[in-house]
Amino acid sequence: MTRTQQWGTRVGLVLAMAGNAVGLGNFLRFPAQAAQNGGGAFLIPYLISFALMGIPLLWVEWAIGRHGGGFGHHSAPGQLDRLGPYRWLKYVGVFGLFTNLCVAAYYCYIESWTLAYVWHSVAGTFRAVDPQRFFPDYLGVTAGSMFALPLPALFFFAVTLALNTFVLSRGLEKGVELAAKIGMPMLLVFALVLAVRGLTLAPGDPGVIESPLVGLNFVWQPRLSGLLNPTTWMAAAGQIFFTLSVGMGSIHCYASYVKQKQDVALNAASAGWMNEFVEVVLGGSILIPIATAYLGLNVVQAATAGGSGFGIGFLTLPTLFNNWGWFAPLAGAMWFGLLFFAGITSSLAMGQPILSFLEDEFGFRRTRAALAFGAATFLLGFVCVWLYPGGAFDEFDFWTGTFALVVFALLEVVIFAWIFGMDRGWEEITRGADIAVPRIFRFVIKWVTPTFILVVFLGALFQPQGRAWGAAFWKLFGGEMWPFAPESVIGRVLHVGDAGYSWLDAAGAPTRAMVQDLSRLLLLAVFALCFFLVWKAWRLKARREK
């Protein structure tokens, strides 16, 4: 049973928490976001957001987790239930199950790509095949079709899920903690080797057309005008929010295995700053400098214009490593290996809350709970694989990996500060603390953090076309409609930008809109199922207590 589980060492706990936060976004998203939103100036709102939203949220989630763990609850529904007298609180915790399950489904698919790319890097596939062609083939994407059934991708997906299930079934100390103790140092070593090799490239080396420092300059050159642009602040707050893995319920789960008088304040700060080190120092020093050295700044600027380095990371870098001679297969394996370690330490954190819920509330044995998680993740993940060309993957990513996170974080911080109350909340954060937590954070958690998250939430809800907030307000004051961006929450719901919205095309074949809508219905059904399981668990509990 989960009650007997605990972390083996404090370092193991901090590494597992840092591993939860460190993900693919640290290496692929951060440098592109920084470069596109003010360069070095981006780091000012970024670090302010970290101090006023990131760190306080980490403390809140660790405190909620340890508090709930004291009552034998290691997942969000039970933990939220213990924060106040209202019966609906446990249903807010449904987000902590739903999000982890659905994000794990598509995240493990990305994780499996990195595993496949490690294999293909070592096998020398990218010496013969252009990754630009390899990637769509690997995903089974064919022009005009909404469906894909790529057997190699399914194979690596199954292997990745089996690995996750196996590690989770070994329990906290021998599974998750051991994986973090191996994965995090390996990730750091791989990242350091690649950063040093990349930054020491020089014009004159085979294939190098520009100094990698030009790329580093692109990331760090401060454009102070960006500070006056609300988009820069929204982007910085969003990056902090998503890089720390807050609003998921996984931090709550890991923290629930901390003993009641043991520290959460220092552990949370250490794990949070470790994530920042990986993101700011290492994440900013690999992708863009190496790509700039071989492709030139103009190409890199165009490739990262959307604020993502995904294209360069998967489609371009494997070819560029071919310039490194005998080191090429090793460099490819290291790059995708570090992405794999970043991924698996995060996906394990998504699985553990599901296991804990099934163990705590339904009395599942650990192995059975791990298998249930693996099976559910495979079924949901299969939808992402099968309907990838139709956009199911993107729908999962947006509604569960972006929207649900912000909603849950906003609700939990309001419940913590206003229902649980800041007096008890502050006592919970500072009990056993090994650092002095500045008292200003009482005020910050009660007022500033919820406001920050609310701004991120409203930003996602109403994001205007081209992120041009000023122009959008002028339009509104001029009596015109608000120009919702297609990628905003409302824009997605209304299918803004879809010309001739229809579920079937002229030939009677399913359209992208159909796949999108059915994916949303599936996600709603999963949410309803999680809601039902929480209701059932509390009904069983009430019967047992009679």
Place this chain on the structure above:
Amino acid sequence: MTGSAGIMLVLTWAVVVFFTARFFVKVLRTPPREDGEP
């Protein structure tokens, strides 16, 4: 690299490395309390 980019990089890296190292060293040096301890 330009001077302003270099300054931003050095300043930000210094802040991040300082706090990462400071907190992690404290984690390594401070043994966890047992439940009976005050």
